[in-house]
Amino acid sequence: MEWFAAPDYWLARQVFQRLVALLYTVGFVAAANQFRALIGERGMLPVPRFTAAVPFRRSPSLFHWHYSDRAFAATAWAGAALSAALAAGAGDLVPLWAAMPWWALLWALYLSVVNVGQTWYAFGWESLLLESGVLAAFLGNGDVAPPVTVLWLLRWLLFRVEFGAGLIKWRGDACWRDLTCLYYHHETQPMPGPLSWFFHHLPKPLHRVEVAANHTVQLLVPFALFLPQPGASIAAALMTVTQLWLVLSGNFAWLNWLTIALALSAVDADAVGRVLPLPDAPHYPAAPVWYEVLVLAFTAGVLVLSYRPARNLLSPHQAMNRSYDRLHLVNSYGAFGSVTRIRHxxxxxxxxxxxxxxxxxxxxxxxxxxxxxxxxxxxxxxxxxxxxxxxxxxxxxxxxxxxxxxxxxxxxxxxxxxxxxxxxxxxxxxxxxxxxxxxxxxxxxxxxxxxxxxxxxxxxxxxxxxxxxxxxxxxxxxxxxxxxx
Structure with a gap:
């Protein structure tokens, strides 16, 4: 099926997969370093107590079968090693039939952590990392050209992230509509960064420009992701610049970098080649039939699961950061529907x-x-x-x-x-x-x-x-x- 392959996105796939793998590494290392006090056997919210109260069907995790601090540490460090190898390019050194289970294993290991992490893991970027990891698996590796349908699913995910965040702001706190939220946000955000103090002291007219630009990028630009090139690449570039601005102004774990990875997946090699010298595009053989069937079945499944997240976007009672399935396959996203005016x-x-x-x-x-x-x-x-x-x-x-x-x-x-x-x-x-x-x-x-x-x-x-x-x-x-x- 010639329509199935999108060889012009070979670079986008490499950048996306390696960034996602790197962020998996960060997530696993953070889990390994912090779990004992938070959810360990003697932690504040112990996993054994949680698994005794919550059945597997409600929170699937390997730790329902066996939990010990040693087993959790082994899981986290194994996940860090496997994801670091993928970030270094190991996924392209193995056959396609091995690369896909490798990604699936990362997803299963991190899902096992998130689903027993309780309030310590109740952040939208946990679901975003899991959903992105599943899509990375179905993007294939150097044995096949990137599949068109998965590239569209990546744009659909990016659309939900950006448009969902824009809607929750517009529908939420009035300061987003009167463009004054950034009078407060740089000071009251959860964890300011080294430049947040300077951002806060920018003139108030610039804060209003920041909010207006945010609305433009989150409420209008996402629709351009579905335009022919170079429209989609331009939209992705605007989103990337906005996310880098957020990286400079605060600390939001891997949310911004993961959004950047999603945005770069929409940029084709022709757009990059106009700015940077690139090697010749790889030549890909025809994809195996089993891979095409698997990708199409997965695409159909994601479309079915997208019904509730799509309905949430249209709802006047839109929810932020909600998972509609226990596997975190297709989720709703959003942040800062309200902004605190005072920092306690x-x-x-x-x-x-x-x-x-x-x-x-x-x-x-x-x-x-x-x-x-x-x-x-x-x-x-x-x-x-x-x-x-x-x-x-x-x-x-x-x-x-x-x-x-x-x-x-x-x-x-x-x-x-x-x-x-x-x-x-x-x-x-x-x-x-x-x-x-x-x-x-x-x-x-x-x-x-x-x-x-x-x-x-x-x-x-x-x-x-x-x-x-x-x-x-x-x-x-x-x-x-x-x-x-």
Whole structure:
């Protein structure tokens, strides 16, 4: 079937697959580094407790059959090694019949992590990585030309990501419609980056231009993805520029880089060749019949599963970041339907005093990514994902976000749990645990240019109230990790 092949997209396939594989690597490494304190056997939300309460059919995962911290670590590091090999190009060095199961294995391993990850993995970019990985599998490898139908499915995914994000904003917070949301967002976003302070201090007219440009790229440009070339490539380029702007202005894990990978899959080699020198296009033999049948069956399945995500786009009650199947094959996406105007931060503190009083000295725990110390410049974290730091931002918005895990976190600080402390940047009690831990809620604001120059402070803050009053180990001993085998 000559119509089935799209050899002009050989470069797009290579770039897309290698970027997706690299982001799988990041996801697996983050899982391996953080799981013990979050969902491990002695974690805040243990996987064994979850699998005992939730059946396999509701949350398919290899860990329903067997879970141990050693098995999870082996899964995560194996996934990281397999995805890193694909990112290096190993998928083109094996036959097609081996490359596709390789991608499928990555998807199955990461799905197993996400489906037991509970609130720590309740982010839209988890589903986006899984959905992109499935599409990468059906794109084939160097043995065959990229299939047209899968390229169209990639554009359909990119359309849902961008148009869904645009609609949720337009339908949501009024500040998106009056172009004022970026008066606040650079300051109140979950995890500011090193340039976020500077973005916040841009003149307000430029903030309005930012919002207007965002609406244009997310609400109008996505339709151009379905135009003949070079229209689709131009649309993809505009989306890529917008995503790079977001990379510079904040930390959103791998969401922006994965969206860039999807956008680049819509750029044909002719468009790139006008800007950069390229080698001659490969010559591909005819695709095997079994591959064509498999791809067409998969395409039909995705179209059927797309009904509910498409209906969600048209609904006035549009939902953000929802999976409609337990395998995360076709999902809905969106972000920041509402923007917080005030930044609240929870600061965890401990003391070794026997009984705290007005003169007690409290020492703050330092986090790797979220704001804390006033003189500490925000760090570039993305595409790596600091899950505890992100959940602390949600907790500061509403205590209900933190109810399942915040008290267990405090219990672990009261015993100097090493797995938990590895998630933090600074432990003020390296030798013996504190006698009391408390959590204080502050309002954080960016400092002014003058204050930054004179004091070196990126932030200023004012105390609001206790988020959690001082507690001792006896108060939360039942939540502390077991010390025995």
């Amino acid at each position: 931060e929870i600061v965890l503190e401990g003391t070794d005093a026997e009984l705290p009083g007005p003169d007690t000295r409290w020492h703050a725990y330092g986090f790797r990514g979220k704001p804390g110390e006033l003189r500490r410049m925000p760090r570039q974290i993305a595409p790596y994902h600091l899950r505890l730091d992100w959940l602390m931002w949600f907790a500061a918005i509403s205590p209900s976000y933190a109810r399942p895990w915040f008290a267990p976190l405090v219990a672990r600080l009261l015993v100097n749990d090493p797995d938990t402390l590895r998630l933090l940047r600074h432990n003020p009690f390296p030798d013996t645990p504190p006698t009391f831990v408390r959590a204080r809620l502050y309002r954080y604001r960016y400092s002014s240019w003058r204050r930054l120059r004179s004091t070196g402070e990126w932030w200023r803050r004012e105390p609001l109230r206790d988020f959690l009053p001082p507690v001792t180990l006896s108060d939360v001993r039942h939540l502390a990790p077991r010390t025995g085998p």
